[in-house]
Amino acid sequence: MGHTVEHIYTDNGKANAVRIKNQKTGETWVETADHVVANVTVQNLVKLVADENQPQTSHPIPGYKRRVDKLPSPWGAFVVYLGVDASAIPTNCPPHLQFFYNYDGPIGENNSLFVSVSHPGDGRAPTGKATITASSFTDTQIWRHCQDYQELKQKYMEEAIARLSEYFYLKPETIVHQEAATPRTFVKFTARDEGIVGGVGQRLTTFGPFGIANRSPIQDLWLVGDSTHPGEGTAGVSYSALTVVRQIEAEE
Ligand SMILES: Cc1cc2nc3c(=O)[nH]c(=O)nc-3n(C[C@H](O)[C@H](O)[C@H](O)COP(=O)(O)OP(=O)(O)OC[C@H]3O[C@@H](n4cnc5c(N)ncnc54)[C@H](O)[C@@H]3O)c2cc1C
Secondary structure (H helix, E strand, C coil), X not given: CCEXXXXXXXXXXXXXXXXXXXXXXXXXXXXXXXXXXXXXXXXXXXXXXXXXXXXXXXXXXXXXXHHHHCCCCCXXXXXXXXXXXXHHCCCCCCCEEEEECCCCCCCCCCCEEEEEECCCCCCCCXXXXXXXXXXXXXXXXXXXXXXXXXXXXXXXXXXXXXXXXXXCCCCCCCEEEEEEECHHHHHXXXXXXXXXXXXXXXXXXXXXXHCECCECCCECEEECCCCECCXXXXXXXXXXXXXXXXXXXXXX
16 A cells, blocks of 8 residues: 555566555665566556566567557546435435446447445445446546546536436435546556556457466466456456465465
């Protein structure tokens, strides 16, 4: 917590250390290790091992980098977080809902919204209040290259709330709090490359044996998290970590 791994060092094709930075003080130091387990996206991993002196011309694992560069563009997420009066929630509202608005439109960009709703007594909201969290996939590049980020964020938020209002009773008097997260938010708070979410995406070319392995081409450098099998979700990423623990134990 509060620290960033800036670089993974390799020697003779083996990972042996990481450089850590204290985000508050700016202090950096090198920590040696027998094994390095990276819990980052595969795109971040490629950057973390890159030759710092010649990042453009040489890479310690060029074939792996080429493979990652060729992966289909990963998605980002746009998320709206609402704190509302309980009267905004319809009776018998399920805890999770999936809305899809225009069947000819994209599965993302607010045309589809995955919604989670708190229930009385579940600890997510005070008595008489509730939370609504709605997320949609979004193209990270829209957010990276937009001219007016705040304007775009406001537009997406208003559009999402307007769509949610078709089901929930959302009026100025029932919305207590509202905020949104964009790919730029995910960059800032999770350090995920471009703010991408969801791993490499499940396609035939990236599924199972064709997916990104936990074992990297660099000896004793392991990758866990949603880029690796079985992919996105807290259960999935925990399984990837368990797999690595078992493999390291089996080697020793
Ligand atoms: C909007 C949304 C809703 C979701 N809902 C669900 C859900 O309901 N159920 C579910 O199971 N899954 C859900 N997911 C998916 C789930 O959140 C992800 O699959 C999971 O968090 C991925 O875990 P991870 O460990 O791979 O990566 P992360 O969760 O990104 O964890 C990596 C951690 O490493 C840190 N880190 C990154 N780089 C560095 C560095 N260089 N140095 C130090 N620390 C670093 C990050 O800050 C982060 O804390 C959702 C995802 C999104 C975006």
